[in-house]
Amino acid sequence: DAKTTQPPSMDCAEGRAANLPCNHSTISGNEYVYWYRQIHSQGPQYIIHGLKNNETNEMASLIITEDRKSSTLILPHATLRDTAVYYCIVRSQNDYKLSFGAGTTVTVRA
């Protein structure tokens, strides 16, 4: 029961911004949007999360639409080391687990 929809893959150029879309049209009011990434077979790495406001940290920015039905993760200056599978996950405060989908495979090209 996937709560999010992401494109299976995307390419971006090194040094450019990478904009990763995610649809979560059935999101509830108490559900957060989380982004993780997984580089090769390493453990998933937390990137950012938000409820309704846009968020920014040292890794990325998260833009959530006003109706909260979609969001975009922005990597401002992609590097080759940003090549990874990126997961958009919707999770409520009462839910312990993270439910991973297939994510978006992002390839950063020189």
Added chain:
Amino acid sequence: EPEVTQTPSHQVTQMGQEVILRCVPISNHLYFYWYRQILGQKVEFLVSFYNNEISEKSEIFDDQFSVERPDGSNFTLKIRSTKLEDSAMYFCASGGLAGGTDTQYFGPGTRLTVL
């Protein structure tokens, strides 16, 4: 920066043997998790642990699996009698409380190979 650590990085075992995977969560975290990822497949939730008891578990987490926090620092996953299909990467995660919900931080994983 504090991080979750896991040992061993790779474990090879014979079918039917017991294995214990170990994790040291981030020290002030309260929530602990195990996930697994079979090669080429999605990351799957196994179990969550809070206040010294299981708070949620998936269908995968049957009687062959158990978790324990034997002391103040370690968190273990035991598989009693391994099967070929238990071969996977096993990830431990821990979470504190941040912004009203806990953010989970993952360890590097243990690759379990069952022969």
